Amino acid sequence: MKGLNEKEFLDLVTKHQNIIHKVCNMFASDEQDRHDLFQEITIKLWMGYRTYKGQAAISTWMYRVALNTAITLQRKEKRKAETQALHSNIQPADENAEGYSKTDIEMLYLAINKLDSVDKAIILLYLEEKKYDEIAEIIGISRTHVGVKITRIKRKLEGILNETMEKV
Template structure:
């Protein structure tokens, strides 16, 4: 890559890195795994950047690459032996950003989202990022109607998980 392309990539990644962190939070259970996934997504973005044509916004393209990378690694990991005790997983949120009740609700939401399948997790993530159904469908490579139907089903699943 030439220096100008490298500079554009680094600038775009820095401006949109919260997208990657949020995806990492959904698909990992601890800080080490979060850091590993962040690094892997960054590498995949770097490798794919020369092919970025600009047809979509950088953030939309970034969502797609990041989600595909996370899902691929998550599926590979699921084939192995699970050694994580899910009861010991705690999400830490800065106290000044959230009150205790909001933190509790966010922890419950993340726990519920972790029970969903890969595509449903991605769908919820994009929905919580205030993406419209057109953007969601483009990012996930499904029709807009399918995105709406899936989201309604996911909402029902989450209600059942959160209110058994």
């Protein structure tokens, strides 16, 4: 790794760390797991920094490495934690001007938590308002396939949300 500018790398990760946080929140179930995943993603970013030549936007590259790490680093004990909520560090207001309550946010998170890891990755990029072309570049499928996947995931979410609302 000689010759790589560590300071440049650290500045980059510090500046764009919200991307890593978002991925960690989506894939890790508790504070310790989030911390571990953040650490692992940082290691992978550093390892991949050697081959990053600026051909993709920095956020695209970071999302790609972070999501690849989160999906491939699944450990056996992680399965147990799948039902745990991933929103422990959110302290939403009771209701805002748009009318989204704490319950709305919790329900969205709970529904997302029930998706499989690939669907979670795609919906995260969609929620972050990434263009279909960028999602296709990160995930490695065609733009059309991205559209189809998002429609299906939204349908799944709708089903889960309806089910949850009926229970409530």
